[in-house]
Amino acid sequence: MSDFTNPVEPFLRTDRMPHIWCPGCGIGTTVNCFARALIESKIDLESLALVSGIGCTGRVAGYVKLDSFHTTHGRAIPFATGLKLANPKLNVVVYSGDGDLSAIGGNHLIHAARRNIDLKVICVNNLIYAMTGGQTAPTTPSHAITSTSPYGSCEPAFNLPHLVEAAGAVYVARWTTFHVRQLARSIAEAFNKKGFSFIEVISPCPTLFQRRNKLGDGLDTMKYYKEKSKVKHGAPTSEVGMTMTGEIIVGKFVDRDRPDYQTMARAQLAESLGDRFVEQAEMVCS
């Protein structure tokens, strides 16, 4: 036996392997990048919590060796909000799918960005509802074939970076699963931001999206990402919408500072209440 251990292994619940993801799926690649970002940023793992919703991506919570919460469909962000507000010392990561975060959970996404809750959101966008068999999502490009749009989707797709920038996010980036180093760096960078950070990862679902749309397998998708991605840091997010087979604009689009929710809340209360304001004690009620 080789004594080689994968450097990301200490971050995983190896007792839960093998994982449920299909061969060629991009979700595992993103987890690898996430683990590398943890190494790179030397973040304290004990104060790091990860919250997922429901979906193939939602299963990430079950595989990372962290305090991890697999919540309900669409509600990872409000759960994470409660966790962060009750214990501000926690670093809270939300790791979920495009459908979870932008369809059923879309309202929470925009409001958390508006409030600037200090959360790091990693959105694995496979352009589809994968776990339930490949139905149309708000991110599905026009004309794509899905199980519920067998003749092609007629709806325009969400441009998520544009949406979250408009709602108030302080950090917005997009990469594909081809851009592993850049993605890991972005995640590490987001850990150094205070406020609502959003990283979109365009990721293949060869089993359901690529196959139905005759876009080849996982490897063909990597080729597509490689050839059609253009790095444009600071690109106006209004111009980064995606099409089925067109260019994918990637990069860091937004990096700005504004006070996060808890900073604003404390300032407001301290100003209005003066001496009567009592700092939230550590809540642990054991």
Add this chain to the structure above:
Amino acid sequence: MKADPRGVLTGVHFLDGDHACCEGALAAGARFAAGYPITPSTEVVERFAARVPTVGGTFIQMEDELAASITLQGAVWGGAKAFTVTSGPGFSLMMEHIGYAAMTETPCVFVDVQRGGPSTGLPTLPAQADMMQARWGSHGDYEIIALCPNSPQECFDLTIKAFNLAEEFRVPVMFMMDEVVGHMTEKVVIPPADQIEVVPRRHTRKPLGEYLPYQTNGDMVPEIAHAGEGYKFHITGLTHDERGYPNMTPQVQDKLVRRLQNKIRNAADRIALYEEENLQDAEVVVVSYGITSRVAQRAIEMARAKKLPVGKLRLITAWPFPETKIRELSAYVKAFVVPELNLGQMVHEVERAAAGKARTFAVPHAGGSVHHPEDILKAIVEASR
């Protein structure tokens, strides 16, 4: 453990039920609430929003009840005692997260100040028509605890009880108020903190590496850890084993779901709270709860003035249903009269527990006002024949 004096507004007050509920939550140690405004419940969180920053805690108004009902659970896993407050339409939206709290054994309190339904119904007027929803509203087999106060004083006292039960059993507790109780103002006595018993969280003391989130040591209720303490635990709404890991086998499902049920069912007699009067010589027993119990009181007095042998059983715990008590009574009483501000909900439980040994008379009312005592009296007279 005694209450933290910082949250206890000791003294004699005139408060409405909503405000008293808020004070109860603060006295119980709640330092986090997430809410979304809805009549007739909003006063609870309005007061909490004003009070909690002077005590050290957080209120956040979320974008909807779907959010509020899970934000509070995030706060619990962050170490807080937390609750949310709503009324019918919002309660309907919260159902998935009541199931999540039951499944993940998240101790927390859901306050429902009931108004007339279905749908938008009667926003400013009372009903007691969410009683079955409180018990069965989320999918799957699970158990909750539900309490029904009938005065502002009880809104204070029983809110503390609700938090205590939530911690003891690691279960979501439904606090089932109604519009009249929520909005009536009465004297509320808040005792000194050292006279208020508060149940601490069942926090684990196990060393890292030895803790399993859903291991129970015989007493059915596992110990809890909070995020950030180094345990690196996993929590999921999927069926899970003692490690908290998903497991999709019928065996693990059976073990888990039965435990979730039995940890409450086996303790039902201990959890059961009720008030009784004149049951020894009663032939007819009026079973009521919440605001209706105060109208029923009047009807019972009128009946006793007519020399009718009527007793009173006021349910304080609605769920788990105190069926032992009903079973005992049905061995010797002729009938139960069950007035409620709905078209028949808890009456089905009374009928089930009575098991044909005593007759059951519903006194239904669709809500929007309280009963006329005469209507309850009429049922008592009929039941005594």
